[in-house]
Amino acid sequence: MAIVGYARVSSAGQDHATQIEKLKAAGATKLFEEKRSGTDKARPELAKCLDYVREGDTLIITKLDRLARSAAHLHEIVEGLNAKGVGFKVxxxxxxxxxxxxxxxxxGILASIAEFETALRRERQMEGIAKAKAEGRTGGRPATVTPEIRAEIARRSGEGESIRKIAAQVGFSKATVQKVLAN
Structure with a gap:
């Protein structure tokens, strides 16, 4: 039954000595430390920490924002810890x-809030997609090569102009002109 500590700061210029002191004072015998943004999904020390803890262990951190990016992320981490029989303290x-x-x-309350946040976000996203579709927008960036430009490229090509000259005249790259002519 070990007490395992995790400390994180966002940038190389910051120092997590204060976190380390608090974790040691709380009884942490094994420490994982890293200097990475909390929004960075690839946090190798956190992954090692979560892999290291065993049934009966307790993972401790100094502040909640040192561990998770959101309530949903926190819930995901704590669920994983619970499944392994690992306690968690802030x-x-x-x-x-x-x-x-x-x-x-x-x-449990935080988990419910996380699920609620996720459902709201998804609902707003679906409403936005439905509104865009109703307005005739299907997603993605608007096409810059209009039917008129396509016709101009085809006409100039039919007249024997070089791709380089057509591209300069219509204001697109040679690659774009080649794609238009290939279709």
């Missing part, structure tokens, strides 16, 4: 402690 917020009944209740 030192600066004693209510976030899955080793107690109250802490598990708080995480």
């Amino acid at each position: 030192l600066d917020d004693p209510s976030l402690d899955t080793t107690t009944r109250t802490g598990r209740l708080v995480f």
Whole structure:
């Protein structure tokens, strides 16, 4: 039954010495530290930490934002820890402690909020897509080669102009002119 600590700062210019001190003072015997943005999905030390912890261990952090990017991400991490039988504590917020009944209740509430946030985001996204479709927008960047330009390229090519000259006249690259002529 080990207490495992995870410390993170966002940039190389920052120092996580204060986090390390707090984690050691709380009894952490194994520490994982990294200097990466919280929005960075590739956090190798966090991955090693989550792989390292075993049933009966407790993962501790100093602040919630050191671990997760969002409530949904936090829920995902804590669910993984729970599945392994690993407890979780946030030192600066004693209510976030899955080793107690109250802490598990708080995480249940956070999980519900995370699911709610995800559902709202998805709902807004679907509304935006439906509105765009109703307005005739199908997604992606608007086409820059209009039917008129296509006709101009075809006409000039039919008259024997070089691709380079056509491209200069219509204001597109040679590659674009070649694609138009290939279709």
